[in-house]
Amino acid sequence: MRTRTSIRVVGCHAEGEIGDVIIGGVLPPAGRTMMEKMITMERDHDHIRRMLICEPRGSVARHVNLLLPSTREDCAAGAIIMEPTEYPPMSGSNTICVATVLLETGMVPMQEPETRFKLDMPGGVIEVRAECSAGKCLSITFRNAPAFAERLDADIEVEGLGTIKADIAYGGMFYAIVDAPALGFSVTPDEARDLAVVGEKVRRAAREQLDVVHPQFDNVRGVSIVQFAMPFQGPGNVTRNTCIVSPGRSDRSPTGTGTSARMAVLQARGQMKEGEVLIHESIIGSRFTGKILELTEVAGRKAIVPQITGRAWITGEHNYYLDPTDPYPQGYVLSDTWGTSTSVTQ
The missing domain is CATH 3.10.310.10 (Diaminopimelate Epimerase; Chain A, domain 1)
Structure with missing residues (x-):
């Protein structure tokens, strides 16, 4: 060898x-x-x-x-x-x-x-x-590091969908959170491919149309992930979601930063309070438990301190x-398995 x-x-x-x-x-x-x-x-x-x-x-x-x-x-x-x-x-x-x-x-x-x-x-x-x-x-x-709602009910023009509403929030990266039923989804395993295709369309549109930047890290900018959210079932109850990871696939977990971002939006909308819990369920049925530990600020913006519990x-x-003669030292990607595109960067 x-x-x-x-x-x-x-x-x-x-x-x-x-x-x-x-x-x-x-x-x-x-x-x-x-x-x-x-x-x-x-x-x-x-x-x-x-x-x-x-x-x-x-x-x-x-x-x-x-x-x-x-x-x-x-x-x-x-x-x-x-x-x-x-x-x-x-x-x-x-x-x-x-x-x-x-x-x-x-x-x-x-x-x-x-x-x-x-x-x-x-x-x-x-x-x-x-x-x-x-x-x-x-x-x-x-x-977790503080999470915050950047914009609520932002309008995004998406190819094939027209104008849709999205909540933009940071939970460790920027999310565009969209209403799954409004787009015809129930977040079930049989919808995974269609969710990925639509999610990538929304992400690309959000990155092009909404220039969001973290107030403390100028290199952290732009929507990274689209979260399809089912209706909030109330604190302490199970609420389903899936997060479309670029270049187009459902996160198999409920997504810890996505749970943090969703709690920030729910708190901003008055639907969750300090000390309350969100049980987030993924597309495969696995769960993370999120909790709003306290309220805080990030560069003058209202924010929450999230707590996430899960298993690994x-x-x-x-x-x-890496054999010196291997012709693929950095690998390769093909669109049949690599999400919805062959991009390896955002």
């Missing part, structure tokens, strides 16, 4: 969404903060993401997290999230995978019945509380090699 690259990856999924974790073979990118490291990774080392997510080694249904030493003394570790078309500053399912891998592989000492630690993520410091028993993480609860499972371990 010959190889010029050897990358060690622990496989993991959170409520159905794959969030594999790189634990060896990739050196830390330059930067004083995790956000700066994320920017460096995207600018100078994107071949790692493409190698592991594109075929023949990966798939559009996969996210990969690069585990790093923290840039802060108060955090146990850091991580950079790599998705099929972007590097988001935060992701709930990926955070749950990272925390589970850290604990179940022994990189962070597990204490039963509860282990607490902090993660250094590009979008902010994330406080983690893990429920543990017999060497297993039974659940991960994390305090390690699926295996793999060493990825």
Whole structure:
């Protein structure tokens, strides 16, 4: 065997969404903060993401997290999230995978019945509380970075749909949240392909027509994900949704940042209050529990501090090699499997 690259990856999924974790073979990118490291990774080392997510080694249904030493003394570790078309500053399912891998592989000492630690993520410091028993993480609860409603009832012109309404909110990336029944959907597995096609149309239109920028991170701009929301069933009750991850597929989990964004919108509309809970269900029936911990502000904007609880499972371990003669060192994408386009960037 010959190889010029050897990358060690622990496989993991959170409520159905794959969030594999790189634990060896990739050196830390330059930067004083995790956000700066994320920017460096995207600018100078994107071949790692493409190698592991594109075929023949990966798939559009996969996210990969690069585990790093923290840039802060108060955090146990850091991580950079790599998705099929972007590097988001935060992701709930990926955070749950990272925390589970850290604990179940022994990189962070597990204490039963509860282990607490902090993660250094590009979008902010994330406080983690893990429920543990017999060497297993039974659940991960994390305090997310603040989420806020950017615009309510924004008009978007979408090809084939005309003018539709969307709530634009940040929960770790920007979401366009649309009413699923108003667009003819019930968010069921048999609708997955049609949801992906329509969701990508809405995302592209939202990115073109709405220039939204995070007030603290000028590199975080534009709608990344479209959330099809079923009607809110009230605090403490199960509400269904699906989030269309670019370039066009349903997130298999209920989406932690999507749950955070939805709670920010519900709070802005007076439908949720501090201390109340949203049980979010995905298109495959898996669930995250969201809670509004407190109200806050982000650069003068009203915001919430969300808490998300979910579960993850390690699926295996793999060493990825790159033979010097391999003609596809950064992989390839085809439209029959890569969502609705062959784009590898937003």
